Amino acid sequence: MTLFTGLSAFPLTPLAGDAVDGAAFIRLVERLAAAQVDSITALGSTGSYAYLGFEERRRVARLAVEHAGDTPVFVGVGALRTSQVLANAEEAERAGASGILLAPMTYQPLTDDDVFELFRTVTTGTSLPVIVYDNPATTHFTFSGELYGRIAELPGIASIKIPPVPDDPQQARARVQEIRNRIPSHVTIGVSGDAKAAAGLAAGCDAWYSVIGGTLPEPALRITRAAQVGRFGEAAAESERLAPLWQLFADFGGSLRVVAAIAEQLGLAPEACLPLPIQGLTAEQRARVAEVVEELGLGSPGIGHRGP
């Protein structure tokens, strides 16, 4: 099993009064290490990397590595400008990260050649393995299969984090195989979109880059471990059990605000832990989140275990 397989858990970077709450972040990282996730990705989208300044990101990268014990830490280094990405990558390397995650953030739309050159420059500028972060919902950049192939050939590319797979299992398998055919065999494929993770693993993905894994590692690990030994029905059943949670993601504009609300409710993050202008959920939405947390037992010791 390589570094870029299994469950990579994406912790929040909780803010308190517009500053990184280091103590809360450390607690999240230590929980993940204790739960024995396969890796921790600090400063992913869930970790609000795009909103944090260079110094904040350096500090968070260091805290993650210092408190993760033996668990490998990947660090998100994306930024709008290539030179900023290079500076973040250098700091991730100094912090002791085991890999970096890079999304082609955009303000002006980028061409395929712009994005290829970004990855070429960054893989040349760092000795760390690079995860290609394909997240069109936030970057508004769409990777073609051909561009996956060109980038994956670059020395240093270790993995691709792909968007949710299609619902239909056969189409999902075909999609993963189509990507697999374009990239070198040492490059792993990781699924994102938590609601589709069990389906993605069943369809042949090697890893799950997971939002809920960063706050609720146990249910994410149950799905991942079942899938890793081929018990895809069991993984699907656990994912199905969490359907009320996925429904919240669908209803409340994605996973970030919901997971932040859960972390706040469980006392893992201070109130209003997301960077403004993201206000987080309304009181009414939070009440629905609380119901789901209760219903699924997500707040119990051994969080998220089925009842006896």
Added chain:
Amino acid sequence: MTLFTGLSAFPLTPLAGDAVDGAAFIRLVERLAAAQVDSITALGSTGSYAYLGFEERRRVARLAVEHAGDTPVFVGVGALRTSQVLANAEEAERAGASGILLAPMTYQPLTDDDVFELFRTVTTGTSLPVIVYDNPATTHFTFSGELYGRIAELPGIASIKIPPVPDDPQQARARVQEIRNRIPSHVTIGVSGDAKAAAGLAAGCDAWYSVIGGTLPEPALRITRAAQVGRFGEAAAESERLAPLWQLFADFGGSLRVVAAIAEQLGLAPEACLPLPIQGLTAEQRARVAEVVEELGLGSPGIGHRGP
């Protein structure tokens, strides 16, 4: 005529070797002041605000005000995080700007309430008038008419920069009137999308927030001045004359790369003046730009004037 009417020219912020080329920026600003544009908006999308660091933006804001003479300067203050926006606004105010331009930049999608609170916070935090910058092609945020209305009611909102108007003149007028009906009468409406500027002014917009105006002020002024005295046919004819330029915008993914190539070709900006990862146009594309510059006489003294 208020401050937020007529031609607001958006200069590039040329980079050289990943640093702001202050001398080139000053030359652009001085050209605009000499051409007697109605205002200069530094650090708009054309000015690459989203890619520049806090210190770079502070410096550019100061250079703009220092070299604009009597021409009012507006400064783009957008950023992903509210606290960063506030810091930029404070620096714009210190620099002596006459207004600020604020786009709701996104990485995570924002709700209407998030964006309203952003504008509420910023208008409360600055004494400068604020231009609401609606640029869905870069922010991926869509303003509803209702949100325009809520935000325009905030004290301190001076103008709204709207996306291109519909092609059909009647629909364009209806669109501008629909916005007008929702906002207080002291809030001006400015059109963007240079190819549709003459149409937008004819449809009742008070201002043109102009990309080409920042590099080629003369043709932009001819369109604006004709429209300002009700000679909309003349404005339309001048816009029509520039059709080959608008075609380049359409073919080469927007105005920024084309205008940067023109500035580079005219010696107004160093080669490769855009922030990486934006590579700018290819050699082949630049050859087409050169043809259009030649054809339209954009490089002549009294740039862009018709022949005798």
